[in-house]
Amino acid sequence: AQTVTQSQPEMSVQEAETVTLSCTYDTSESDYYLFWYKQPPSRQMILVIRQEAYKQQNATENRFSVNFQKAAKSFSLKISDSQLGDAAMYFCAYRTSTQGGSEKLVFGKGTKLTVNP
């Protein structure tokens, strides 16, 4: 079974600075997807960024980028120019390539990010 590990229960960053959240995963599959979700106090999970395992190029979405190391099974999230609105729980998630089957997302335990003004 696939597992996702986030080793940092809490992180903090100064406004306008850069922070990196860590994630490792375990799988025997070669084709899969990785995600970072943001969960503010409203509880709604919001997709931040996604990475297809077959793509070597790291995904980027504005101030958010990932460092995907497939051999090391590592998938970290870098937030540049941190803003107060970035404060939230961040979850790393894994999903098998579907091919018509279950699309179960396997989540890590999350990292609570605090942004200090």
Next chain:
Amino acid sequence: EAGVAQSPRYKIIEKRQSVAFWCNPISGHATLYWYQQILGQGPKLLIQFQNNGVVDDSQLPKDRFSAERLKGVDSTLKIQPAKLEDSAVYLCASSRRPGDNEKLFFGSGTQLSVL
């Protein structure tokens, strides 16, 4: 477009009571998911529907949990009887259809406290 709607937002019950949660996915979304998020953990999939059929319910405690999606639109998740360990946030999500490029949209969840 309107998001995934869930109700109630909060629910407090005593153990051994019954409770039901409701989810209205985004219009036209064929795939619907229920996730359980216990405090301090990431969400865990309970059940996935494709239209009104079940795709995956391998992690649903079927002795006490049940879910249905009549007519392939709204869905209800029921717990009967509830246990203390069922205290959690229950998140509903939907997507247009299964597929690698399909994005999941989550609701704001129902926070259940079992006393």
